[in-house]
Amino acid sequence: MTPDELSTALHTALSDAVSAGAITLASSDVPDMIHVERPRQRDHGDWATNVALQLAKKAGQPPRVLADALAARLQEQAGIARVDVAGPGFLNITLDTAAAGELARTIVEAGGEYGRSAVRAGRTINLEFVSANPTGPIHIGGTRWAAVGDSLARILQATGAHVVKEYYFNDHGAQIDRFARSLVASAQGLPVPEDGYGGQYIHDIAQQVLALAAAEGIDVLGLDPADTQEFFRARGVELMFGQIKQSLHDFGVDFDVYFHENHLYESGEVDKAIAKLRDNGHIFEQDGATWLRTTTFGDDKDRVVIKSDGDAAYIAGDIAYYLNKRERGSDEVVIMLGADHHGYIGRLMAVCAAFGDTPHTNLEVLIGQMVNLVKDGEPLRMSKRAGTVVTLEDLVDIVGVDAARYALARSSVDQSIDIDLDVLAKASNDNPVFYVQYAHARTANVARNAAAAGVHRDDAFDPATLSHPTETELIGRLTEYPRIVEQAAQLREQHRVARYAEALAGAYHKWYSECRVTPLSGAEVTDTHRTRLWLNDATGQVLRNALSLLGVSAPERM
Template sequence: MTPEELSSTIVDVLTALVAQGAVTLPDGAPTTVTVERPRQKGHGDYATNVALQLSKKAGMNPREFAGLLAAGLEASAGIAAVEIAGPGFLNITVEAGAQGAVAGQIVAAGAAYGETATLAGQRINVEFISANPTGPLHLGHTRWAVLGDAIGRVLAAAGAEVTREFYINDRGVQMNKFAASIIAAALGEPTPEDGYAGAYIDDLAKAVEAASPGIFDLPADERVIAVRAKGYEIQLQEQQEQLAGFNTHFDVWFSELSLHEEGQETGGVPNTLVRLKDLGHVYEEGGALWMRTTDFGDDKDRVLIKSDGELTYFASDTAYYLNKRARGFDHCIYLLGADHHGYVGRLKAMAACVGDDPAQTLDVLIGQLVKILRDGEELKLSKRAGTIVTLNELAEEIGVDALRYSLARYPADSPLVLDVAEITKASNDNPVYYVQYAHARTCRMKANAADLGMSIDAARVAFDPALLDHERDGDLVRALAEYPRVVAAAAELREPHRVARYLEDTASVFNRWYDTKECRMLPQGDEPVRPANLARLVLVEATQTVIANGLGLLGVSAPERM
């Protein structure tokens, strides 16, 4: 019996009590009831405080209300016992068969186990990397590459229609500096002031020449335009390949420059300015055009067009938000770095200025910095880029799985220091190793079972959930049953670290089960294969399914061997 099924059973009992006139609830029985796993052993399998919540509405003493509910639950299928505790808490013990049936449900669902419809019907845009196409992605992008991707995965698992979007900062003077740096490298000249340096620029100059022979012989003005375009194309492709190798995938690569192109009808800057003027939220002062964001809680109004006629980044930000809304997204999620903390208020005010309720259409998540230590020293310099540590270098040194998991298991707003030696060691002290090893153990157990002629298909046919009657069996089944609720919470709160921490706890429960001799899956010595062995094979398959599904939400592999 899953928590959701138990909640439904409690609702049915409440509904029956109301229909019988035993309980009077002005608003009728609730549609859902919260049930939780007790923290202390001996308090049943699940607990609920619904009697305390509803007794006042019913005009009854909480324990009296709880007594009626307990009697109805004890008569329900799958409930072994109900205890009234304290002022009216209900501690519920589920029959072994009803509890064990969850293992069969997990195996039947397979890769779909954990998916819910809690966010069904919502179209959500997750923008989680905004980078200049002027160099390789680096440590500063790595945390968002993991968290943004994982947030997209948990949102999709909760039923939302998700678009993962990369915002390309391809407008501005940095693109001309980029072109000038490539040209200088190709001609053997010094790097221009405020230009881009590093071995990657030399490599890029060679790649541009190889892709467009003679490009550096063009007249100066033509050369800048041509090199800028080709260098942009090559560098952007490299960023895309970097992220693909890091198991991070985007549905849309959106060009900032496109917002300023003529004929842009879905949220371009010119149309945005017209719309803001029509809504009455802009004004002119000092030769500049301002948005009156202080009307909606911002600490100061924001400039859209400077006195010299130059458009600000905030003008692009506003147009980009409207572009997303015009594409049909109900909700826009932004993942920004620690240095963008001031953007929270201005983006919410901006959404309000264009007529939206930011509480309904906008989330801004601020991430803190990450430091990577090697031998006690912070990694700061790159062999290739000169001044940054690239994503590729980190992935090569640490490994994609170890790096992704280590970044995903912490909330975005917590500063993070990771030690290379700690997150790469093959030890149970290393969380990613601990969880992956639990998965590999289930694979080995299934292989050993197959050697004895025990197939999962036959085990499913013969599965008797009532045979999962040991205390450790119940602990493991209940842990596995929690997975859908964890995924739903991770999606609702935009906190994929909840999945990682759940996997670690569940791996621990599984290992305790594995070490309990009364729960052995394989027959010992010359013992025949008994129904209990097959039941526990199903439980192992269910455990493998949950761990693999959870690791998949984090973009981490589930190895069969370690």
């Protein structure tokens, strides 16, 4: 019996109690879904609910009266072995062994669909992440967003949403000019400009641009300085962004849309967005500049949109970009930003409201904190390639894609994290990704050994035999998976899936040490062995499903 099935059973019991007059509650106050959760102490049962306490005030009855009425009716339902009323009115529910064990077959038959739902069917979510400037390799902060953003996209898709993964390509502004000047200086053998970019990658790209110019018969360094810089800007940005896209692809991250900031200005979308806000009554003129009255929507001050010299302020692009996403059909716009962008939340929410949308519903901003890498007991700060910050390539070179993605996705984004690269490179239980992947590989090995010993799933399935305490715990963990996926999607907390996978792996390793799937040499194959194989394979399936949501492989041999 799954949590949803138990919730339905509780709803039926509550409705029956109301109809019989045992609970004096209006039928309209009977909730469609009743929340159940795993009790902290397993000897209290398989599931618990505080619904009696929640509804007691509306019913005008003591919580225990409601709890007793529900317990009596639940006790009669198939699959429920015992219902206990505890404390002021908590319900502790124990399933019978067969009803609990039936989940193993359910999971195996559902395969990759187990844990997926249609909760967000019909919703389009635009998820923007990474969006690093095309002026250098992706640093470790951007790498964290790559792992987190791609995992969130997979999780949201698993709940039925249509997710558009988007990369905002910042090809408009002063940083691109500094990048171009840095390339030119490198090509000329000059020092890095005072406000420029350094590192081996600048030298490499500058040489590639020179090679492209030579292939086209252009003496690029002999051109007018402005033309030289423009040539290096156009070709350099293209080369740098090509490297960024390749690095992300190698990291298992590909985007549906690469949106160019320049498009907003060249297409007139900035002017269009400002005109719409003017029609909404939120634009005003002052001191020769054009302003957006964001204080109306809780911002700490109004924002200049067009400066007095006629140039667009930075927020102008944000305004146009948000409107563009909404007009492309996004019901929800989710933007992931670094820790230094916390001050942007207020103004972005004001922009959302100024367009008539609902902040934190149509627009959501996630802020990620810092990542600190440690190697040989010391902080790792320098990149061989970039010369300054540690890059995506640096991390992957040291620990590989799976370990990098898992380590970056297993913590809440609002927490700074320290990653010990020496631990991640080890094949030990101290390494969380190894611990989970090894559990999956072990399920595959058990299945291979079972086949060799003549233990076949299809020969029998008797869930009542899954009565060992470690089997009860393992089945309980498997039951939780669909709800974990939904919680991760709802709260935008991909780390819940990773932490769940670790807990499931732990429960499986304990079961493996206590319960045999294959008989001892010379012993008869029984239905218990066959049924345990179902449970083994169900665990492997859920581990695969969870790892796939994190973009991490599930090896069958390690």
